[in-house]
Amino acid sequence: MHSSTVAVEYSISDLCKEFDITTRTIRHYEDLGLLNPSRRGQSRVYTPSDRTRLRLILRGKRLGLSLEDSRQIIDMYEPGKTNIDQLNTLIDAIRVQRTKLNQQLDDISKLLKDLNDAEANCVIALKTNGQN
Amino acid sequence: MHSSTVAVEYSISDLCKEFDITTRTIRHYEDLGLLNPSRRGQSRVYTPSDRTRLRLILRGKRLGLSLEDSRQIIDMYEPGKTNIDQLNTLIDAIRVQRTKLNQQLDDISKLLKDLNDAEANCVIALKTNGQN
DNA sequence: TATGACGTTTACGTCAACGTCAACTTTGTA
DNA sequence: TACAAAGTTGACGTTGACGTAAACGTCATA
Numbered sequence: 001m002h003s004s005t006v007a008v009e010y011s012i013s014d015l016c017k018e019f020d021i022t023t024r025t026i027r028h029y030e031d032l033g034l035l036n037p038s039r040r041g042q043s044r045v046y047t048p049s050d051r052t053r054l055r056l057i058l059r060g061k062r063l064g065l066s067l068e069d070s071r072q073i074i075d076m077y078e079p080g081k082t083n084i085d086q087l088n089t090l091i092d093a094i095r096v097q098r099t100k101l102n103q104q105l106d107d108i109s110k111l112l113k114d115l116n117d118a119e120a121n122c123v124i125a126l127k128t129n130g131q132n
Numbered sequence: 133m134h135s136s137t138v139a140v141e142y143s144i145s146d147l148c149k150e151f152d153i154t155t156r157t158i159r160h161y162e163d164l165g166l167l168n169p170s171r172r173g174q175s176r177v178y179t180p181s182d183r184t185r186l187r188l189i190l191r192g193k194r195l196g197l198s199l200e201d202s203r204q205i206i207d208m209y210e211p212g213k214t215n216i217d218q219l220n221t222l223i224d225a226i227r228v229q230r231t232k233l234n235q236q237l238d239d240i241s242k243l244l245k246d247l248n249d250a251e252a253n254c255v256i257a258l259k260t261n262g263q264n
Numbered sequence: 265t266a267t268g269a270c271g272t273t274t275a276c277g278t279c280a281a282c283g284t285c286a287a288c289t290t291t292g293t294a
Numbered sequence: 295t296a297c298a299a300a301g302t303t304g305a306c307g308t309t310g311a312c313g314t315a316a317a318c319g320t321c322a323t324a
Contacts, residue, residue: 013270023271028312042319043271059239064196066310073243076250084261087254094251101240101247107191108233108240111205115233118208119226122219129216145300155301160282174289175301199281265324272319282308289302294295 010046012037018051019058029057034071063104073097142178144169150183151190161189166203195236205229 007014012023029035030044034057037044046054053074060070076090139146144155161167162176166189169176178186185206192202208222 062239063236084258087258091251091254094247098244098247101244104195104240107195108236112230112233115226115230119223122223126216126219
């Protein structure tokens with residue numbers, strides 16, 4: 001591999017541009033312990049792994065998770081301090097999250113159905129009201 | 133139908149108990165114009181329709197929608213003041229929401245997959261670490 | 265060298281979505 | 295009739311998730 005390899009580090013503004021967020025947001029996530037970039041001098045330097053964490057955080061946001069929830073979920077991916085109790089706790093937490101997500105799936109399918117109905121009503125109203 | 137018909141009205145505390153929320157929350161929704169119960173004297177009286185609206189609001193919350201978003205969506209179900217421009221605006225809004233929901237579906241399926249992987253790792257770690 | 269682009273910390277501001285009193289009325293019921 | 299239960303309207307407080315502004319450091323380059 002000699003030509004186009006993937007970037008191995010990112011500046012804060014790189015990530016801001018890529019994900020369309022502000023530096024304030026990223027630093028805020030760091031304040032909450034969701035990100036821990038290394039430093040070159042005083043500037044933050046982000047690895048691909050940091051970038052992945054950020055992507056996960058934003059995905060969580062789109063799902064309506066709190067930042068605290070996202071932090072927990074992200075920590076699930078890194079076994080790290082693996083004590084047996086912690087593993088069982090983790091498995092429980094995973095199941096809780098899964099339950100919530102299945103509830104969301106159900107909510108979404110119902111909402112999509114409602115939207116379909118609403119749209120159909122609009123179309124009908126358009127047909128009867130005007131010849132547009 | 134002479135025996136058990138469905139309730140035709142609810143007090144504020146009826147709804148609180150049913151949906152496990154506080155009176156403050158319900159009144160807050162009213163302040164924002166999401167609910168418009170009638171009154172008997174000074175007390176609020178909720179119809180099944182009001183109850184449905186509340187259910188929709190809470191569903192929206194679980195999906196990460198703002199109350200303002202929910203208000204818009206709920207208003208979609210009630211054509212009411214149907215001017216052609218409004219209908220087209222409505223259809224656009226419906227499509228925007230549908231796009232967001234499809235994004236959520238994608239996010240959820242990825243997150244569920246991640247959770248499966250995380251759980252599998254936990255199980256493996258449990259097997260290798262202890263004989264529990 | 266100075267001007268701009270990019271970075272930093274600190275700290276107060278804001279907005280949504282309620283929580284939490286306080287002070288009061290209305291309605292059974294003991 | 296008195297008292298508890300459930301209702302009401304303010305109005306200020308809190309939390310999460312950032313926005314915003316001030317004051318400053320570090321380079322590249324014109």
